Amino acid sequence: MKRLFAILLAVAMLFSLTACGDSSYTTDIFAMDTVMKLTANGANAQAGVEAAVREINLLESQLSNTIASSEISQLNAGGSGTVSEETAQLLTAALTYAQKTDGAFDMTIAPVVSAWGITTDTPRVPSQEEITSLLQLVGSQHVTVSGTAVTLDAGCSVDLGGIAKGYASDRIAAIFAENGVTSGVVSLGGNVYACGMKDRKTGWRVAIQDPKDSANYAAVVTLSNQFAVTSGGYQRYFTAEDGTVYQHIIDPATGYPVKSDLTSVTIIGTNGTMCDAYSTALYVMGQEKAIAYWKAHSDEFDLVLINAGGQVLYTPNLEGNLESVEGSSYAYQVIR
Amino acid sequence: MRTKSSAKLKPCWWDALVVAAVLLLAGGVFFLFYLSNGSGSDHLTAVITHKGEEVERVDLTSLTADKTVTIDGTYGMTILLSTDGAQVISAQCPTQDCVHTGKISRAGQSIVCLPEQVVIQLVGAKSDIDVVIG
Amino acid sequence: MKLTTRQLALCAVLTALALGLSYMEGLFPVSLLIPLPGIKLGLANIVTVFALYELGVWPALAILVARCLLGSVFAGNASALIFSMMGGVLAMLVMIVLRRLRHLSIFGVSIGGAAAHNIGQIGAAIITLGSTAPVGYLPVLLVVALFTGALTGFVVSLLFRAMKNVHLMHE
Numbered sequence: 166m167k168r169l170f171a172i173l174l175a176v177a178m179l180f181s182l183t184a185c186g187d188s189s190y191t192t193d194i195f196a197m198d199t200v201m202k203l204t205a206n207g208a209n210a211q212a213g214v215e216a217a218v219r220e221i222n223l224l225e226s227q228l229s230n231t232i233a234s235s236e237i238s239q240l241n242a243g244g245s246g247t248v249s250e251e252t253a254q255l256l257t258a259a260l261t262y263a264q265k266t267d268g269a270f271d272m273t274i275a276p277v278v279s280a281w282g283i284t285t286d287t288p289r290v291p292s293q294e295e296i297t298s299l300l301q302l303v304g305s306q307h308v309t310v311s312g313t314a315v316t317l318d319a320g321c322s323v324d325l326g327g328i329a330k331g332y333a334s335d336r337i338a339a340i341f342a343e344n345g346v347t348s349g350v351v352s353l354g355g356n357v358y359a360c361g362m363k364d365r366k367t368g369w370r371v372a373i374q375d376p377k378d379s380a381n382y383a384a385v386v387t388l389s390n391q392f393a394v395t396s397g398g399y400q401r402y403f404t405a406e407d408g409t410v411y412q413h414i415i416d417p418a419t420g421y422p423v424k425s426d427l428t429s430v431t432i433i434g435t436n437g438t439m440c441d442a443y444s445t446a447l448y449v450m451g452q453e454k455a456i457a458y459w460k461a462h463s464d465e466f467d468l469v470l471i472n473a474g475g476q477v478l479y480t481p482n483l484e485g486n487l488e489s490v491e492g493s494s495y496a497y498q499v500i501r
Numbered sequence: 502m503r504t505k506s507s508a509k510l511k512p513c514w515w516d517a518l519v520v521a522a523v524l525l526l527a528g529g530v531f532f533l534f535y536l537s538n539g540s541g542s543d544h545l546t547a548v549i550t551h552k553g554e555e556v557e558r559v560d561l562t563s564l565t566a567d568k569t570v571t572i573d574g575t576y577g578m579t580i581l582l583s584t585d586g587a588q589v590i591s592a593q594c595p596t597q598d599c600v601h602t603g604k605i606s607r608a609g610q611s612i613v614c615l616p617e618q619v620v621i622q623l624v625g626a627k628s629d630i631d632v633v634i635g
Numbered sequence: 636m637k638l639t640t641r642q643l644a645l646c647a648v649l650t651a652l653a654l655g656l657s658y659m660e661g662l663f664p665v666s667l668l669i670p671l672p673g674i675k676l677g678l679a680n681i682v683t684v685f686a687l688y689e690l691g692v693w694p695a696l697a698i699l700v701a702r703c704l705l706g707s708v709f710a711g712n713a714s715a716l717i718f719s720m721m722g723g724v725l726a727m728l729v730m731i732v733l734r735r736l737r738h739l740s741i742f743g744v745s746i747g748g749a750a751a752h753n754i755g756q757i758g759a760a761i762i763t764l765g766s767t768a769p770v771g772y773l774p775v776l777l778v779v780a781l782f783t784g785a786l787t788g789f790v791v792s793l794l795f796r797a798m799k800n801v802h803l804m805h806e
Contacts, residue, residue: 357632366550369631382633383635395635429635486558487563
C-alpha cells in the first residue's frame with residue numbers, strides 16, 4: 166500500500182514539471198513623440214526589453230529634432246558638425262532612400278514641415294510665396310555626408326522623424342538577438358517589429374487600422390521576424406478655419422500636404438529603416454506610382470495599400486496571410 | 502490485496518458514477534475544444550504542421566481559388582484547401598485514415614496522419630490581435 | 636515480491652495471450668468505420684484487468700510492460716511503443732485506484748481503465764505530433780471507451796465466473 170502511494174506521488178510530481186511555462190515581460194513607454202509598447206517572452210524577456218528601452222532613449226537623445234542637445238538639433242543649428250557613426254549611417258541611408266524614391270522620401274523637408282507645424286500646437290497654413298522659397302532648401306543635394314562629418318547648405322535642416330522609429334526597431338531586433346530573446350513584439354507608434362513567433366505555433370497577429378474608423382481594423386496580417394510600418398494622413402492632421410483638412414505628410418515636390426488617393430500604406434519587410442522610409446514615400450507617390458515602385462523592388466518588401474476608393478490592395482506574397490475583416494466595407498484585392 | 506472471491510462481478514449503481522464522470526469529461530473537452538474556437542466563425546484558417554513544425558497557415562476565407570499543398574516525407578500526401586474546408590485527397594501512408602476522414606469544415610476539427618506526423622487543423626481566427634498599426 | 640514458478644509461468648502465458656489479442660484486434664479495421672487514428676477495440680485490456688484482479692498490481696504491470704515492448708518489436712514500429720505505454724500505464728494507474736473503491740464492480744473499473752487508456756493515447760499523439768489537434772478526438776474516444784470498457788469488464792467477469800472452481804494460484 167505504501168509503495169503504491171509512493172508511485173502515485175512520484176507520477177503526480179512528474180506532472181508538475183509541465184508547469185515550466187514561458188515568462189513574459191511587457192513595458193510601455195513614451196518616447197519619440199509617441200507611445201511605445203515592448204513585449205518579450207522567455208527567460209531573457211526582462212533583460213532584453215530593458216536593454217531595448219535604454220537604446221530607444223539613447224537614440225532619441227541623439228536623433229530628435231525637438232531635443233536641443235541632440236546631434237541632429239546641433240547639426241541643424243550649426244549647419245555642420247561631426248556626428249556619431251550610427252547617425253552618419255542613418256543619414257546616408259536616408260539619402261539613399263531619397264534617391265531611390267525620387268525624392269518622395271526626403272529628410273530635408275524639415276524647414277517646410279516646421280513652417281506648417283502640423284504636429285505642433287500651432288499649426289498654420291503658410292503662404293505660397295513662403296512655401297516656394299522654402300522649397301529651395303529641400304533636396305538631397307543640400308546634404309553632404311563624409312565619414313562622420315556632415316554639412317548642410319545654409320538654411321537647410323534635416324528631420325529624421327520619418328525614419329528614426331524604423332531605425333530604432335532595427336536596433337531593437339539586434340538587441341533582442343544579443344540578449345537571447347527569440348519571441349517578442351514591439352510597437353513604436355506605427356512601427357512594429359515581430360520577433361520570432363508568439364508561441365510554438367502562431368506568429369504575431371498585427372491588425373492594420375481602418376483609416377476611416379479608429380475603432381476598427383481594415384485587415385490583419387501574421388508576422389514573424391518581420392517589420393511593418395503604416396503611414397496615413399489620418400494619423401495627424403489639422404483643420405484650418407475654412408474647413409480644409411491638412412494632413413501631416415508633406416509632399417517634398419510641392420511643399421503641401423499630400424493629396425493622395427491612398428488613405429493608408431503599410432510596408433512589410435525585413436528591414437525596419439527601409440519600411441519606415443518607404444511607408445512615407447509610397448504614400449506621397451500615390452497608388453499608381455506606389456504599385457510601380459513595388460513592382461520594381463518586389464523582392465525588398467510587401468505592400469498593403471488602402472485607397473480612397475474603398476479597396477485594400479495587397480501583394481501576392483501576403484495571400485493566405487492577410488485576413489479580411491468582417492463588417493469592414495473594403496474590397497480586398499491582390500496586386501498583380 | 503483483494504482475493505478473487507471478493508471481486509464484484511455484477512454491475513452495480515456505483516459504476517454509473519464512473520460512466521457519468523467519463524461523459525462529463527467528454528462533454529467538457531468538447532465544449533472547451535470546439536465551441537471556444539468559435540464554430541462557424543468568419544475566418545477559417547487551416548494550419549498544417551509536419552513533424553511538429555508549422556509548414557502552412559492559410560486563411561481559407563480569403564482564398565480566391567482552391568489551393569493544393571503537397572507534403573513530402575516518408576509517405577507524403579496532397580492536401581486540398583478550399584474556402585469551405587480542407588481535405589487530404591491522396592496519401593501514401595499505409596492506413597489512409599487521413600483520406601478517410603474526408604473534408605473538415607469547422608473550427609476545431611482536424612485531420613491527422615500519424616505515420617507522417619501531419620496535422621491539418623482548422624482554427625477560427627477570432628484569436629486576439631497582438632498589436633495594431635496605423 | 637517473490638514469484639513462484641507457477642506464477643511466473645502464468646504471467647508468461649497471459650503476456651502471450653495479450654499479444655495475441657492485440658494482434659487480433661489489429662486485424663479488425665475499426666478505423667474504416669470511425670476514421671480516427673489509434674481507435675482500437677481494446678481487447679488486450681481483458682488480460683490487463685484479469686491480471687490485476689487475479690495476480691495483483693506488480694504482475695499485472697509486468698505483463699503490461701512486456702506486452703507493450705514485445706508488441707512494438709513484433710509490429711516493427713517503435714512509435715507504437717509510446718502509444719501503447721502511455722495508454723496502458725495510465726489505464727493501469729486508474730484501475731489500481733478504482734479497484735480499491737469497494738463499491739465499484741469490475742465494470743466500473745474497466746470503463747475507467749478504458750477511458751484512461753484513450754486519454755493516454757491522445758496524450759501520446761499530442762507529444763508525437765507536436766500539436767493539440769488530437770484533443771478534438773477525445774470526446775468521441777471517451778464515449779467509445781464506455782462501450783469497450785463495459786465489454787472488457789463483461790468478458791473478465793465471465794472468465795471469473797467460469798473459473799470459480801479453478802484455483803490458478805494453488806493458494
